[in-house]
Amino acid sequence: MPESPIFMRLTPAISTERTLPGKPAPVVTLRSTLAADTLHAVAAPPTARVLSIKTRERETKPSVPLELSNPAMAKKIGKIQFSSLDLIVPALEGDTRDKLAVPISPIAEPADTTIFEDPADPTKKYYLPRYRVRIHSGHYEIGFNAMPEGTWRLNIGLEPYPAPELGLGIQGAFELPHDIAVFFRYAAGPSHTIGRTVNFSEIIKDDKGLKVAAILTVPERDALLFALQTPAALPALVTRRAIRVAIPIANPGTQPNAPGRVRDHRSLAQNAALAARFIRIRPNPQPQPKPAGRYSTVQRALDDMTDPEPFVLDPLLHPYLYESAAAGGRSGEAEFRRVILTYPKDTPDARFYTYLQDMVEPWIFYYLPDRFKLSRREQLPFLPQMVVRLDTADGEIEKTMVTIDYLAEPWLNTARLKAAGLSLQSEIPVTARQSNAELRPLQAKASLRMWLPGPGGAALVEQKDVTVDLANGFVHSLTLPLDSFRQLYAAAYSSDATSLFSGEMQVETGLSTPESIHVGIRFSDTQGEILTFEEQPFDSGDTIAVKMLNGTESPLHIDSLPVSVRRGETEVPATIEGLTFVPALELDSGTEVRFFVRPQGILPGDGTLDAVFDTSSVKIRPDPEKILPLISDTSVPAEYERQIEVMTVPELLGEADDPASIILINVEFKGGNSLKLSRSQLSGIVQVRLPLMDLLLNRDVQGKYHYRQQIIRRNGTQTADTTWREADFGILVVPGL
Known part of the structure; x- marks a missing residue:
């Protein structure tokens, strides 16, 4: 039976080779014949075919057979809108x-x-x-x-x-x-x-x-x-x-605002400046x-x-x-058989992995992912697939709720699957139509449980509103109070051991107890590319000139970068020249380095050389203050409002008939609001805008604000602050010294 459906060309107007839409990860090639490039042949004898694993070792995202791709999920992923990308992508796309x-x-x-x-x-x-x-x-x-x-x-x-x-x-x-x-x-x-x-x-x-x-x-x-x-x-x-x-x-620039929200273009300017620093783009404070x-x-x-x-x-x-x-269609025998293998075999670190043998087609074995990780975008910049949105009821910061939308995708150890393909050969009956093992991603009923903050501490909570696709991943939305969001966000970038923002996928097979798959939402351990490599021949020999770019928002720590060179079906180890990893290379966001790759063996033929890099040891150093502005929904203000009572007293104004007495105090707050006080109006209320990032990152929780005062006296003299004053009181008494 074919591994994936055959796409029939109903008209000649569409190219014979293209990819599925959106990001029902990973993208599957559509062809008018079997997509043979989605099959990976494992070295024989004996032979084993591992479906849906890309040939490059650095690519850990499985390539799902077409019938397992998920158009409905692609639509959900499309709803994870990165407003900050409006500032990053070219204006004329x-x-x-x-x-x-x-x-x-x-x-x-x-x-x-x-x-x-x-x-x-x-x-x-x-x-x-x-x-x-x-x-x-x-x-x-x-x-x-x-x-x-x-x-x-x-x-x-x-x-x-x-x-x-x-x-x-x-x-x-x-x-x-x-x-x-x-x-x-x-x-x-x-x-x-x-x-x-x-x-x-x-x-x-x-x-x-x-x-x-x-x-x-x-x-x-x-x-x-x-x-x-x-x-x-x-x-x-x-x-x-x-x-x-x-x-x-x-x-x-013309999208409608959310109900009750004001689009603040200063927030766009601030995010543009951040993006310019982290993604190496030209800032655009007023997007056209x-x-x-x-x-x-x-x-x-x-x-x-x-x-x-x-x-x-x-x-x-x-x-x-x-x-x-000429058959009743009754199935009296077990349809699936559970097979347990260890990997790495005969080592102290060996773990047990489950494979389900399809007894209808006994050469087919279904596998589960090793774990689920936070996904990254497939195009530059490789931002985390997460969006943070805020909603403040009636303008009260105490009622602020934060919604986190994110995409998690399966991660696979390809070496584990290759070893399993060889071991499972012995499980195939000699009477089977096919003697080579095929590994396919399992599709089964699954539920998600996540560790979330609660009144009594962290609790493992079943997420009933999540549709799980074991082959493609899942889109999850959480709405939490502000304090709970702070805890989850801290867990996402922290290197400390914490159960928050992690969990488990419970997979129901009906054969035994549910299978459990770890889920971890960590900015330092994500699914997807983090580096780009541009390669071109150099010096008319086998040397490859490489330009490597950090395509993420965070610094990368690289203490090794194994590489090999491939031509056709031949691949040999290679060395890097012009770049050292002692001490480890610290590569900032948007930074590129250039070096050369030389093969350490003979590559027959005259085809194109391809450098294959193993980036598994590259470590992401997430910076929460860099990530949050880029994943925050910029359709909400980048500031929140705090109510301040501004007042004065007659004693501070002086005697009414004194020429040096104060007749007017103008108090201007950073952010645009101002208030005028006089002998006839000794107090007033003003809404002060404060940076939202400070609130989300739990900085300056006292709500520090900045103001300056202008004083006008009866004799016509005026004095005005040339610098901003700082305060955090709910009642501000002016004039200040």
């Missing part, structure tokens, strides 16, 4: 309409209920069709055929149709160019908690729509038939449509609106569940399907 070669979506999140426009002709419209099972003589067009080699062919006829929500808007519109993959998805195992897919490897266009087919063994056929008559298995026939369209680029009519070309994958949903076909109502299979 994207293309104007006349430069586009793909249809245009009027909204940033296109769907099959969207009407698209041709970039050259706005009157030409497109829509993305849905697909449903065709009906012939009152029966679904679905059935089995026996094949000579002992396998079974499952055939389904599909027809396209426009989403009913489009209504009359569909008139005169054309089908949007798209690729399509079709697969069954259902829950298997004793408790229906383990995900399994059946991919249709043949997709043929006919005059009615599509004919799709999957080749199944007898156990595969029976397992699917059992699922199709079992509501608890939640069977679904999924049509995944991949599109390439242009979306409008949002204009951060982006020119109208600019678009970004993106890829999107959209799923549609074909009716009926769930795709349950009762044998009494649909006997033709079960008669065509």
Whole structure:
């Protein structure tokens, strides 16, 4: 059975090679044939194939088979908006309409209920069709055929149709160019908690729509038939449509403010200055609106569940399907078998790892991630995938609530999986159709529990609102009081041992006790790239000139950087020249260094040389004062307000008939507010703006503010402060000495 669904090209308008949208990590290559580059061959004998592990050792993010990618998660990730990136990305990004070669979506999140426009002709419209099972003589067009080699062919006829929500808007519109993959998805195992897919490897266009087919063994056929008559298995026939369209680029300078919030452009200026220091960009204190009519070309994958949903076909109502299979579809044997291996084997540090053997396809073993980590962006700058938002009810700082949205992704030890692939060879029955082990990421029911601050201290709390995807990760949102946020944020950047902002993923397989996977949200231990490498040949030999850049917001500590050089299938160790790691290299954010890499062996052929770096020993030194401004939502003020009572007394003003007496005191506060006092108005209330970062980072908790005074006397003389005074009292008595 194919490892991933086959994408059929329905029109020639889209390139044959591209990636899925958003960041349903990691990105999966879509092809019109099997994506062979997602398979990694482990050295033989014996051979073992590890699916979904990239070939470069420094890349620890698994490449998920297409049927396990998650378009719904991509949409959630898109909601993690980094407002500070408005200050980092170029002001003129994207293309104007006349430069586009793909249809245009009027909204940033296109769907099959969207009407698209041709970039050259706005009157030409497109829509993305849905697909449903065709009906012939009152029966679904679905059935089995026996094949000579002992396998079974499952055939389904599909027809396209426009989403009913489009209504009359569909008139005169054309089908949007798209690729399509079709697969069954259902829950298997004793408790229906383990995900399994059946991919249709043949997709043929006919005059009615599509004919799709999957080749199944007898156990595969029976397992699917059992699922199709079992509501608890939640069977679904999924049509995944991949599109390439242009979306409008949002204009951060004109985005509507959140209710009850004031956009403070000084906060943008402050964040711009911070970003300029940490990301090496040009500060832009007053961001200008982006020119109208600019678009970004993106890829999107959209799923549609074909009716009926769930795709349950009762044998009494649909006997033709079960008669065509000549089988009842009952599964009397265990579907999965639990295998425990240790790694590193025969060492004091060995740990136990669980693998589930699929007894329907006994050469397939499902694995779990080693742990989940805070993700980083895939593009420069490699900021943590976290956004901090604040909401202060009625302007009272005591009622401030902080919302943290973040993305966590699975981390895998590729060496552990390679070793497991070899060890699991002996678990495959000699009668199996395939003798080489394949490792695939497990999809199963999972729940998240996190250590969070509570009235009685830290508590392990189940997060009921989180949808966990073991192959891609999860998006989590926490809303906490200000003091609790301070504790979590401190844990995220602290090097001290603390359970806060960590937890465990409980995976239900139904075979034994739940499997537990560690979850840790730490800025110093993240998932994703932290360095970029630009390579080019040097001196017409095997030497490679390298430019290495720290693409994060934090300093990096590098005491070693193992490297090898690859040409074709040959890889040899290499050395670095022009850069030393004694003492360790401290690389600031946005800083680059240049050096040379020379291979220490012979690389036959004349192809391109590729330096492969192992960055596993590079340490991130997170600085909380650098990170927080970059992950904070800049649509809220960068300052909060504190109420100060300003007053004077007649004795400080002098006798009323004295020419030197004070007739007016003007008190100006840093931040723009001011108050005037006189003999007829001896007091007043002013709202003083204070830096929000001080509050979030627990600095200056007394609320220090700055002011200066201007005094006007009866005789016309004036005196004014030339520097700011500092105070933290709730009642300020003026004039001050």
